[in-house]
Amino acid sequence: MNAPTPTSVTPSEGPPAGSLGSVPVSWSQAVLMSRYQFRDYLRSRRFILMMGIVAAISAILITVVVHFRPAGIIGNSTAFYGTLWTSGVEVLIVFAGVIFGGDAIAGEFQNKTGYFLMGLPVKRWSVYAGKYLAAFAASLVTIGVYLLVLIAFGSTYFGAGALSLDLGASFVLAVLYLSALLGTVFLFSSLFKTSMYGVLIVAVMFLFGFTLINTLLEDLVGIEPWFIVTYADAVIGYPFSGVPHHTTRFAGVTSYAPTYVEGIAIMIGYFLWTTLVGLLLFEREEFT
Amino acid sequence: MGPSLEARALTRRFGSFVAVDRLSLRVEGSKCVGFLGPNGAGKTTTLKMFTDLIFPTDGEAFINGISVQRERKRALSSCGALIESPEIYGSLSPREALELVGALRGMDAREVRSRTDEVLAEVKMSEWADQKVGRFSKGMKQRINIASTLLSDPEVLLLDEPSTGLDPRGMAEVRQIIRALKREGRLIFFSSHILSEVVDVCDEVALLDKGKLLFFDTLSNVSARVSGGGVSVDAEFLSPLSDEVVLREIASVPGVGGWSRLDERRLSLTIVGGAGARSTVLAALASKRLGLVGFHESRSALEDVYLREISVGDSA
Ligand SMILES: Nc1ncnc2c1ncn2[C@@H]1O[C@H](COP(=O)(O)OP(=O)(O)OP(=O)(O)O)[C@@H](O)[C@H]1O
Ligand SMILES: [Mg+2]
Numbered sequence: 001m002n003a004p005t006p007t008s009v010t011p012s013e014g015p016p017a018g019s020l021g022s023v024p025v026s027w028s029q030a031v032l033m034s035r036y037q038f039r040d041y042l043r044s045r046r047f048i049l050m051m052g053i054v055a056a057i058s059a060i061l062i063t064v065v066v067h068f069r070p071a072g073i074i075g076n077s078t079a080f081y082g083t084l085w086t087s088g089v090e091v092l093i094v095f096a097g098v099i100f101g102g103d104a105i106a107g108e109f110q111n112k113t114g115y116f117l118m119g120l121p122v123k124r125w126s127v128y129a130g131k132y133l134a135a136f137a138a139s140l141v142t143i144g145v146y147l148l149v150l151i152a153f154g155s156t157y158f159g160a161g162a163l164s165l166d167l168g169a170s171f172v173l174a175v176l177y178l179s180a181l182l183g184t185v186f187l188f189s190s191l192f193k194t195s196m197y198g199v200l201i202v203a204v205m206f207l208f209g210f211t212l213i214n215t216l217l218e219d220l221v222g223i224e225p226w227f228i229v230t231y232a233d234a235v236i237g238y239p240f241s242g243v244p245h246h247t248t249r250f251a252g253v254t255s256y257a258p259t260y261v262e263g264i265a266i267m268i269g270y271f272l273w274t275t276l277v278g279l280l281l282f283e284r285e286e287f288t
Numbered sequence: 289m290g291p292s293l294e295a296r297a298l299t300r301r302f303g304s305f306v307a308v309d310r311l312s313l314r315v316e317g318s319k320c321v322g323f324l325g326p327n328g329a330g331k332t333t334t335l336k337m338f339t340d341l342i343f344p345t346d347g348e349a350f351i352n353g354i355s356v357q358r359e360r361k362r363a364l365s366s367c368g369a370l371i372e373s374p375e376i377y378g379s380l381s382p383r384e385a386l387e388l389v390g391a392l393r394g395m396d397a398r399e400v401r402s403r404t405d406e407v408l409a410e411v412k413m414s415e416w417a418d419q420k421v422g423r424f425s426k427g428m429k430q431r432i433n434i435a436s437t438l439l440s441d442p443e444v445l446l447l448d449e450p451s452t453g454l455d456p457r458g459m460a461e462v463r464q465i466i467r468a469l470k471r472e473g474r475l476i477f478f479s480s481h482i483l484s485e486v487v488d489v490c491d492e493v494a495l496l497d498k499g500k501l502l503f504f505d506t507l508s509n510v511s512a513r514v515s516g517g518g519v520s521v522d523a524e525f526l527s528p529l530s531d532e533v534v535l536r537e538i539a540s541v542p543g544v545g546g547w548s549r550l551d552e553r554r555l556s557l558t559i560v561g562g563a564g565a566r567s568t569v570l571a572a573l574a575s576k577r578l579g580l581v582g583f584h585e586s587r588s589a590l591e592d593v594y595l596r597e598i599s600v601g602d603s604a
Contacts, residue, residue, distance in 0.1 A: 021395035023365045043379040115374030121365040287341035
């Protein structure tokens with residue numbers, strides 16, 4: 001193909017074109033993106049939905065305690081926080097993961113918002129990391145609100161002095177679990193280009209799937225399910241309950257409980273491998 | 289060296305279907321290039337490979353000499369792209385969306401603010417600056433997309449049918465914006481189906497059909513290609529003209545190379561000899577008091593070449 005002879009431009013007024021600004025490093029771009037995404041979450045209906053779920057779970061637990069006044073719980077601040085916090089937060093983390101992360105990657109394709117970001121000088125992993133950070137922050141707000149509600153409620157029984165390091169330790173473990181769960185959710189989300197599939201699969205897997213596999217493995221084959229992320233969530237309660245026996249035999253069935261080290265290793269491991277695989281998938285995905 | 293775009297044997301297959309076929313094209317300098325081709329020719333596919341939205345099966349794309357496939361971030365840093373009418377997070381306002389774009393591009397906050405005001409004014413969206421994008425109409429969103437493409441004043445602009453979804457006034461405005469964007473140091477590459485728009489703003493045209501580049505040339509060369517055979521002009525008259533009258537009064541006018549009948553009141557005339565001849569023929573016809581009410585080019589030179597090249601491709 002022969003190149004045409006150059007034509008002269010008719011320059012309009014103004015200085016010569018030149019791109020303004022010099023592009024920031026990829027990490028700060030990820031953080032920038034997460035800020036806007038987080039703002040989007042806070043303003044969205046899904047955030048209201050999430051707060052509604054927090055309110056519902058809090059209301060149910062509080063009603064039970066106020067109505068039945070279970071002696072084991074209202075007599076002992078460790079048992080109180082141990083029971084209410086642990087049971088509530090494990091459910092909330094799953095909901096937050098599904099609601100904030102379920103369509104995080106798939107939605108970029110389905111809603112065509114990806115085209116807006118991907119034409120910009122950003123690396124794909126910055127987009128992934130930015131979205132992850134935003135979902136993480138929004139989920140953190142969720143469990144933070146729940147924690148505050150519980151503390152406010154608990155202080156009517158025990159006063160403010162009853163707060164212990166146990167609660168702090170459990171919170172840290174919950175945050176660790178959240179990061180592993182979100183990693184997994186993001187992996188599922190980048191497997192699909194349709195939000196529904198990602199959300200559906202994540203919801204099914206975390207609400208029943210993993211637990212089912214867990215139970216089957218333990219009951220039928222007697223294998224310790226260390227490779228299943230939900231197996232690790234038990235450690236969130238350990239600061240209150242103490243570490244149970246690793247293996248228990250009862251009526252011929254062996255059941256397992258992770259040690260602290262195991263639980264933490266599973267969570268970190270899950271975060272790492274799911275994020276790595278999710279990123280690789282996203283790097284290769286096309287905006288067709 | 290000016291801004292540049294280059295495709296080297298760029299190829300994209302979808303299964304066994306070849307959407308873009310060993311496209312090699314180099315565009316360089318301050319100019320505006322129209323990217324033409326029928327539906328499904330592979331224009332969007334090509335532009336997506338230039339922005340790393342999809343990956344070539346073979347070949348490579350370069351912006352300012354930097355490989356998009358190997359260094360996406362650096363290659364895109366001097367490029368503004370608008371492809372496939374993207375959506376903006378609905379809860380953001382245009383100002384916030386542009387803030388994000390500016391920050392990601394490394395513009396400082398004050399620069400972003402002043403440029404935001406400028407580009408929003410340019411796309412006539414200033415009064416919507418603080419409303420939520422989620423409630424905007426398609427055309428309003430497209431205007432914001434154009435604004436965000438222009439925000440950082442990039443050297444290279446890749447636009448895929450930028451006037452899609454705009455009302456007639458919006459289309460005219462886009463044309464005007466593009467014309468105003470032409471300046472020293474800027475390369476504009478845009479796909480379009482509106483030939484008059486291309487004739488209006490472009491210096492060069494590339495024509496793609498079935499993934500293959502049919503030609504790439506300056507607009508003036510394109511016009512020269514057809515003027516050899518004459519330009520066809522539609523002439524419309526108040527009342528029907530008989531063949532006899534046409535032969536006697538019209539076909540004999542110097543400059544008229546041939547004629548055919550469109551209907552009883554309209555003729556298609558082939559005029560040889562360029563614009564000068566056209567003017568003489570018009571004056572002659574008007575002076576003959578035949579009831580001439582219309583006299584205009586039936587197709588632009590670009591349209592002629594476009595249709596000719598595409599039909600050659602079809603019969604091949
Ligand atoms: N994801 C895909 N899978 C299969 N085929 C595809 C895909 N994307 C594009 N194509 C095919 O590639 C060809 C080129 O498409 P493309 O969108 O690039 O055309 P275009 O020139 O932009 O057309 P238009 O003028 O209609 O926008 C079409 O035949 C289309 O069907
Ligand atoms: Mg297209």
